[in-house]
Amino acid sequence: MSFVEYSEFIQEGDVAIIFLGHDSMMPVKVQQGAQTQTRYGVIRHSKDLIGQRFGTKVTCSKGGWVYVLHPTPELWTLNLPHRTQILYTTDIANITMMLELKPGSVVCESGTGSGSLSHAILRTIAPTGHLHTVEFHQQRAEKAAEEFREHRVGHLVTVRNQDVCKEGFGVTGVADAVFLDIPSPWEAVRHAKNAMKRQGGRVCSFSPCIEQVQKTVEALADEGFQEISTLEVLLRVHDVRSITLPLPDFGSDQPLETPTDTPVPSNASVLCKTTTPPRDMAGHTGYLTFATKPSV
């Protein structure tokens, strides 16, 4: 197993995603002799996981069952331990496309945070690209580096524990793309420009507040960036439902036999297959600002 390559059978040391049903999942580190408690009972790693195919059904001790899934960055995003607020798949998908990431891309990212976007980037740039990720919080930087190793992607990433606004990304002239998710991205724009290839590249800044966006756009324009564009994306989920709608009974158009006769109401109804929106939805994550560094 690795996050950048599919394998068929579960092995010790793998990370697997246990699917319990209805968007309920949990990550599991597969180890000989270990056990995982679920609401359906106990999963014994040696017997139920190791050597099984990813995607199979596993019966737990109480008789209920779960599915064991191969990890992907998308599943990881939904199950990773949060050390910070994370980016979710909708934003990640647009960042990936707008930064033109692909195998071989060299990317600089700050802050690493909980590694949600990092895993998605690594999946996209493998096997020949590289991610330089900067995190100014020491424990978070260490935790991220540890996770990358466990997920067998350590060879594709370099984690640096420093302040990107003061010291930059630790590399210059190599990046095809730079991503910023920090409190003061305008302070890192010059460093982003230096980290990027001389021939040009793409930059993205993610900020929850519009004031941050305004300052960042100004800084990008001052540094000569082009195609500056700000947008936001949201995902709308549609819950598929079968609903029964009763039909009104307007009665018969024939006169009643006797005045005391009360017409028997009909219980006719119609079945509709439709979708309903959930009660709440994510209304805002952050603004995405993209720009192109022109060739010098």
Place this chain on the structure above:
Amino acid sequence: MADNGDNDSQHRVNEGDYVVLKRGDIYKAVQIQKKKKTVFEKQWFFLDNAVGELYGTTFEVVTGGTLQPRKPKHVESSADAKEAGTDNRNILDDGKSQKLTRDDIETLKEQGLKGQEIVQQLIENSTTFRDKTEFAQEKYIKKKKKKYENSVMVLRPSCRVLAMMYHGREPGKICHLRYDTLALMLTLGNIHAGSKVLVFETCAGLVLGAVMERMGGYGSVVQMYPGGGPVRAGVESFGFPSHFHDTLHEFPICHVNALLAGTLDTEAKNIDAGVRLLVIASRFHPCPVLLGLIKFLAPSRPFVVYSQYKEPLIECYTKLREQGGAVSLRLTDSWIRHYQVLPNRTHPMLLMSGGGGYLLSGTTVATDTLKMGSTRGEEPAAKRLKLTETTDG
């Protein structure tokens, strides 16, 4: 690993390259051919001078139809104390404030005046310009520049640029797939180098090209196609290196049932070893397409189906729920909004996209026969295609 000046060639435009021309928000995909007239935004010009220049360069179209690389723009110093008004209460919009006539402007164009110079002339001959507020003046200049400037940017093709081009120019050709929806398909579908992807699309090859870009020449793509032959015009525009095409295979859908039944020999090599990932985006009803092609997926693999309309995907969702073999089914659509960001003038754009299509996504799981005494729902035994498994994703 700093880059050196002589290693530039991969960043420079070559003859025969597929590029994308850009002006403002308008894109057009063309191939660089010397001495061939290209039309873009009502202008005719030759692309010869683009050869040898770096990608991302902006050119001016000069009289005669040749391109001239534009000198880096000097940032307009806002320190120039321009004369401006405070509001528009006294400005009459009678259509008479511009003293230059259409003919005058044509004359200026014929004299070879650059776009910037024409704009300057318009400002000088406008009676109301100096009464406008600074913001209104900026807006006026921006509007005139857009109309009279002759600049063209030459971009390297990419999924981003081509998806925006197709959505802006010919959405009908791509089933009105909006670029953010395409972005989601590629990510939810976990398309990556080394994948074995099955694609069924009628989006002029845009989706196929996008998938290939994310695979980087590694792995393999099988394009299922209806009718006579696979459509790949969009793929050409990506300008992939020739070895990428070694990873691309095709398979006619009229043989799908035979392949599933095991009665097909010759083309079976193309998709025998467990296909990993499935992407569907077509004008066909997605339900039979999905139910047919999902049989080729190994367990624990994502699949993603695009439809311009919601109801066909509701049907897919319902049938998959009944049949089993898939979890995390989600019917979604994406909402996107662009912003104008200017000091004291920041707001969402006035026009936004009404819709970008719908996606059904999910992950396959193993299906097996109903165990005795199982308490969880009904799982009819699904036919499992015997796959020769390989361990490279």
